[in-house]
Amino acid sequence: MSLDIWPQTAAWHDGELHLGGVGAVELARTHGTPAYVLDEADFTARARAWLDALPDGDVHYGGKAFLCPEVVRWLDRLGLSLDVCTGGELAVAMAGGMPPERVVFHGNNKSPAELRRAVAWGIGCVVVDSFTEIARLAEIAASLGVRQRVMIRVTPGVDPHTHAFIATGGEDSKFGFSLSAGAAALAVERVAAEPSLELYGLHSHIGSQIFELDAFGTAAARMAGFAAEVGVTRLDLGGGLGIGYTPDDPTPPTPAELVTVLRKETAGLRLAVEPGRSIAGPSTVALYEIGTVKGPFVSVNGGMSDNPRPGMYGAAYTASLAGRASDAPLSPFTVVGKHCESGDVLVRDVPLPDDVRPGDLLAVPVSGAYQRSMASNYNHVPRPPVVAVRDGEARAIVRRESEEDLLRLYL
Template sequence: MTHTHVAGAIHADVSSPGPQWLQRPVDANSLDPQLWSRTVSRDESGQLQVGGVAADALMAQHGSPLYVVDESDLRSRARAFAEAFTGWDVYYAAKAFICRAVGRWVSEEGLGIDVCSLGELTVALQAGIDPARIGHHGNNKSVEELELAVTSRVGRIIVDSLQEISRLEELCARHQVTARVLVRVTAGVEAHTHEYIATAHEDQKFGFSITNGQAMVAMVRCHVSPHLELLGIHSHIGSQIFATDGFEVAARRTMKLLHQFTDATGAELAELDLGGGFGIRYTEADSPATPDELAGNLREIVEHEARAYQMQVPRMSIEPGRAISGPSTLALYTVGTIKPVDLDGGQQRLYVSVDGGMSDNIRPALYAAQYSAVLANRVTDAPTVLSRVVGKHCESGDILVHDVFLPNDIVPGDVIAIPAMGAYSRALASNYNHATKPAVVSVRDGQVATLLRRETLEDLLAFDVS
């Protein structure tokens, strides 16, 4: 099985109307259990259910479009990472999706939380998460957010520039505290992913380069500072990664850097964070590793490098975000219009327009990310046709699902469900065309809770003070 390239159709065979991996389903009513959260099923009428609650009931109460979080599934994925990586620190990457409830859930399942803005830090603190279990990222942290991190005594701040180190020292001196820090380094590894989400090659905004010595300079600077406690180093090679090859190279280079630091200073650093970026299944072409498989591979890699440098294995940490929240959430949309379009070679594609779009999931427009979709409100025995699920925005790139087989009897008013929408969809949502952001609800054992209410036009107009 091949993996979906995150750039999707950009790299597809242009002679084919659909990607080679896309298979026509034998039964349009079937649900691939690897694509959907654990409690998703269909009832006898074909209505999609989450945690025992039907899609039509959810939409009747909370409107359309709608994000639906399977709480049991999200908790189980967080717990699986905590158990697989026993002895390591696991931080949930809040940038994938955060609200106070999700912050509480992952904390209750034994995870810390990684934030990268003043807003995310504030939400984490308001969720009641122990500040000692919060890590704070960001390549351009403001004085305001650094001050909140310092005064809240977050467990670690991942420093990303010499200017930030200076700001942090000034704040620590003013408040008479010591900040615990990791130095973010770029290991020169380009993960097999899209340019916009590959973060360990040299020509990008994050971290200090190992190659040109910047990383060592930053580490020594933090080590000698009376206001900072240098814990170790941090590396993150990208997102939606399936193979561990890149982590092997990153571990080798970061462990060598730890060894060189000890030789230069006589001090041993206790921690190494390999970041996150673990891929999930968006389509039938994706085959991600399980947490147990990831843990086994990463442990072997780190232990091998430690033996090579005759070092103790440092305290290790990882930062899964997408792998926890992504598969746990689906999105529901209502069909508005249907339009068949003739393609070259006598083929045809059905354009299915729904009441959302790039404002609630920018990933397909940003880097042609691929998704799957099903008819969610009824049973059908109609043949399937190559389709494209598109939004209502005034952009030709407003596409939610590039290629999918949907039944040819689909009509306005039908409901489309898209799995794996829990990461970087609501988190990246916008108000383009003055669209209002959908609500986010959670379902568990038949009980529904609102996590984020639906925006209204009144909310948008409240910002317009002219």
């Protein structure tokens, strides 16, 4: 059985894709293409699944997957917390009205200005990532007259069997303090010695797009053992649960299945998780218009500027005709973008009708995590909007960039 990779409200009527009760043709006519179409009901349901899986812990949405003020408001209403990793993400959290006590600040090289802004705002927790940062944060907190809660990021030495670019729990990672080398224990001592810092818990994150629950279990066991050694009762085990991108991908574990594995190793501890991709990824479909068809190549009006993941680490996607029905035989096509790069490929060898033609709409599912977050203005292409759909209505929650937006920065 093939994996269902479309949002929960996706439906096909006479060959036309509908999301949240809104047809692809109407979406393209009203909001243009390319566009990211976010199924609000799907996003909300996936967030609630994490809350249901961990009722006695904390769920921090991983903001780096996708973040905008409207999504922050959704998270706040649902009762999720939020983790950010830059000053820009912090600014979005503030703009969206997230209570500061429910925000966690990550990052391996937070600037003094970023830390000062976060502490002055009243941020709930800072995840410290180096000895330099411990001293820097202690000085900032003392100057502001507050005692700042911190978690210590620990690298537990676990191989998550994922792409090297998104593995973060090994001893060679740029993140955190090594558990086996003793740096994590020394970090605990350094924090305890600072009157302006409060050791709130321990943190680890072994990577992203992980399907093997054993890796999570191993990390949980090592972190729980260390927590017992240093007398800490809160443990944040990060995110990283994988999702399917094509019908041929394996069925990913559910939040409940992952939490069951984590709980076996963390009895008695207050547990936190940080799902991002597993909430945002499947909730969004990228909608494009075909401009040219040349042999096996179908060119769309987007590309590597709105989805750099295939070029960065070979991420695989699929695509479907979204605006009409076709009885034509299927043939393999490669969907490419409009950029001046041979590597500007979105989907390779995807079955599409032989009569695919310019003007057709093409939908790429599972486009909600890291695409808009990583999008660029390469070749001076403005970034697409994010359009939320629900109950037959569509509204832009991130507007389309214009050429005026691009030119505004030039002196």
